[in-house]
Amino acid sequence: GAVVSQHPSWVICKSGTSVKIECRSLDFQATTMFWYRQFPKQSLMLMATSNEGSKATYEQGVEKDKFLINHASLTLSTLTVTSAHPEDSSFYICSARDPGNTEAFFGQGTRLTVV
Amino acid sequence: AQSVSQHNHHVILSEAASLELGCNYSYGGTVNLFWYVQYPGQHLQLLLKYFSGDPLVKGIKGFEAEFIKSKFSFNLRKPSVQWSDTAEYFCAVKDTGRRALTFGSGTRLQVQP
Numbered sequence: 001g002a003v004v005s006q007h008p009s010w011v012i013c014k015s016g017t018s019v020k021i022e023c024r025s026l027d028f029q030a031t032t033m034f035w036y037r038q039f040p041k042q043s044l045m046l047m048a049t050s051n052e053g054s055k056a057t058y059e060q061g062v063e064k065d066k067f068l069i070n071h072a073s074l075t076l077s078t079l080t081v082t083s084a085h086p087e088d089s090s091f092y093i094c095s096a097r098d099p100g101n102t103e104a105f106f107g108q109g110t111r112l113t114v115v
Numbered sequence: 116a117q118s119v120s121q122h123n124h125h126v127i128l129s130e131a132a133s134l135e136l137g138c139n140y141s142y143g144g145t146v147n148l149f150w151y152v153q154y155p156g157q158h159l160q161l162l163l164k165y166f167s168g169d170p171l172v173k174g175i176k177g178f179e180a181e182f183i184k185s186k187f188s189f190n191l192r193k194p195s196v197q198w199s200d201t202a203e204y205f206c207a208v209k210d211t212g213r214r215a216l217t218f219g220s221g222t223r224l225q226v227q228p
Contacts, residue, residue, distance in 0.1 A: 004158075034215045041124070043220040044205070093159070095216075102147070102166065104216060106159040 002028045002098045006107025013084055013114055021079045021110045023094030029074035030096035034104070035067075038091040047092075050077040084114040117142040119208050121219035128196050129227050136191040136222050138206030148189040149207040149216065150180055159205065165189065176200070201226045 003026040013019050023033055031052045036044040048069050049057040056069035066088075068080040077096075081088055093109040118141045128134060140146065150162040163174025170182040180191045189206060203223050207216040 032214060036218075041220075043119075044218040046215045046217070049215055097214075103161050103164065106151075108156075108158045 002026075002096075002103075002105045004094065004096050004105045004107045006094050006110055008110060009108060010111040011113070013112070015085055015114055016083055018080055018082045019084055019112060021081075021092055021094075021112075023077045023079070023096070023107050025075045025096045025098075025105075028096075028098040028100075030077075031074060031099065032097065033071060033077040034095040035069065035077075035079050036093045036095065038093060038109075044093060047079075052077075081112065084112070086114045088112065089114045117208060117210055117213075117217050119206055119217050119219040121204075121206055121222050123222045124220065125223045125225070127225045127227065130198055131195045132226075134191070134193040134196045134200075134224070136204055136206075136224070138189045138191065138219055140187050140189070140206075140208045140217075142187075142208065142210045145211050147209040148180075148182060149209070150174065150178070150189070150191050151205045151207060153203040153205065153221075155202070162191070162204075196224070196226050198226045198228045200224060 005024045007022045033050040035047045038044045047062045050069045050071040052071045058064045071077040094107040095104045097104045120139045122137045148165040151159045153159050162178050163172050165172045165182045173179045178193050203221050205221045206219040209216050
């Protein structure tokens with residue numbers, strides 16, 4: 001199957017700093033990527049849909065100024081957590097769908113810890 | 116809004132036992148249904164999916180699922196589990212109006228040798 005690579009796998013940062021997470025589709029072009037957040041023992045919750053060349057579409061309750069999404073190319077979307085707080089600590093997962101495939105492929109996730 | 120319920124949060128089985136994990140969704144229109152598995156430290160991987168046709172779907176690693184439209188259910192089954200099936204299992208639904216998936220809360224399966 002297609003491969004989605006997410007980097008870094010884990011990151012620890014101080015409160016008030018910003019963290020960037022990258023999501024790459026390695027062997028296909030993805031016009032749309034999805035960013036999810038997963039709290040311990042809970043489901044993956046969709047944060048936003050990243051659209052190549054245009055603004056991301058955020059889910060209700062997700063602060064677009066805090067979670068900046070950039071999808072500058074067909075193989076790369078980035079999520080930047082700005083002015084991080086401890087409550088932003090979570091597991092962030094990206095997903096992309098190969099246009100020729102009905103299946104969505106997932107990155108390995110990024111565990112963010114804000115101290 | 117669409118929602119997905121997985122009623123079993125943590126299941127412990129012995130090897131060779133049969134498995135059934137429940138999944139119910141709350142959307143009345145046409146849906147695509149998925150089961151994903153996440154082994155420790157690994158990506159989410161697709162086990163199987165249903166789009167249309169035969170409601171009994173066979174996936175990888177001996178898993179199958181049955182779509183029962185009248186019950187809004189898509190339960191995952193495996194006749195005989197192995198220790199290597201220890202993982203987190205997620206049911207997901209996509210309706211025709213959304214591009215993203217809606218996930219259930221996941222079921223942690225622990226298979227004891």
